[in-house]
Amino acid sequence: MADPIPLYRFLDSDGALKTLVAGKFRVGLVSKFNDPFDQCLGFTGVATPEEQKFVENFQIEYLRYLESWSRVLCFCDSVSRPAPWSHYAEKHRGVAFEVKYLWPDDHLQKMTYFPERPVLNFNQWRQIRRDETATNHYLIELLKRLMINKSPGFSFEQEYRLQIGLEYCQHSDGHDEWRLPDKSLKRVILGYCCPLDETVVRKLLDMNGFTETEVVRAKMCQETYSIIV
Numbered sequence: 465m466a467d468p469i470p471l472y473r474f475l476d477s478d479g480a481l482k483t484l485v486a487g488k489f490r491v492g493l494v495s496k497f498n499d500p501f502d503q504c505l506g507f508t509g510v511a512t513p514e515e516q517k518f519v520e521n522f523q524i525e526y527l528r529y530l531e532s533w534s535r536v537l538c539f540c541d542s543v544s545r546p547a548p549w550s551h552y553a554e555k556h557r558g559v560a561f562e563v564k565y566l567w568p569d570d571h572l573q574k575m576t577y578f579p580e581r582p583v584l585n586f587n588q589w590r591q592i593r594r595d596e597t598a599t600n601h602y603l604i605e606l607l608k609r610l611m612i613n614k615s616p617g618f619s620f621e622q623e624y625r626l627q628i629g630l631e632y633c634q635h636s637d638g639h640d641e642w643r644l645p646d647k648s649l650k651r652v653i654l655g656y657c658c659p660l661d662e663t664v665v666r667k668l669l670d671m672n673g674f675t676e677t678e679v680v681r682a683k684m685c686q687e688t689y690s691i692i693v
Contacts, residue, residue: 470650471539471624473561474552477660480559484652484665487672488641489561491535491628495527499618501581503527505610509586535633535640537626539563543682544690547620549655556655556682560693565648571627573612577619582609649674653693654681 475483483489494503505526507519540548549556584606592598614623633640652665658681665679683692 468564468566469541470543470562470564471541472543472548472653473537473539473563474548474558475561476552476554476558477655477658480561480652481660483561484668484672486636486641487674488634488643489537490639491537491633491642493640494530494536499614501615503530503610504581505606506581506583507586508583509588511586515586533630535628535630535642537628537642538621539624539626541622541624543653543693545620545622546689546691549682549691551620553655556657557659558655559658559660560653560655560682561649562651562653563644563648564650565645567626573625573627575614575618575621575623575625576612577614577616579616582606582613646673647676649677651678651680651693654679656682656684656691 473489479490497503503526504523507522510516510519542548543560543562546556549558549560552558553560584603589599589602592602628642630640633642635641649669652669654660654662654665662679662681669675669677669679680693685692
């Protein structure tokens with residue numbers, strides 16, 4: 465069995481401190497993502513009032529379905545690129561949590577980056593709607609693409625998404641939280657400008673049972689545009 469790759473969850477220093485105190489990650493709602501195109505289906509060939517009503521209702525119903533049973537935790541596949549640190553870790557003042565775990569294949573999704581959005585073409589759909597098998601195949605493949613496709617403008621993330629069943633989450637202070645599996649949190653990497661003290665981070669990790677997790681501080685490479693840990 466292949467060794468799982470390390471994944472990195474970037475947070476600003478305040479969010480990282482709250483995570484360390486709680487011993488859990490806050491997990492997200494798809495409807496709260498920062499990209500309005502994310503998980504948003506496109507439509508062409510709309511010709512009837514019924515089709516227009518379908519378009520108007522689809523996004524609401526789609527998000528309602530997803531959020532009725534799951535939450536999402538987003539990771540990057542590398543800690544060495546400076547862009548995620550700048551965008552998601554408070555301009556290197558935040559933290560990267562290194563997670564390494566053998567997730568089930570249907571839990572972890574690797575995102576792809578293409579300029580063309582997933583689009584439901586009503587002209588094509590009308591031609592196959594009498595064929596249930598063809599219709600189901602068309603819609604399933606379209607939704608698969610919708611789940612994993614993002615704009616190339618976000619390709620710097622090289623993102624993985626972990627789908628977490630709602631039954632595994634805890635609701636606290638208006639947010640849903642989830643504790644990582646034992647021994648999956650390998651390192652807490654403080655940004656090179658992070659104000660958090662290593663000894664405080666160590667105590668919080670130990671307090672929540674993450675005694676094997678390392679605490680390190682990132683550095684700027686003096687020869688390349690990369691972050692060293």
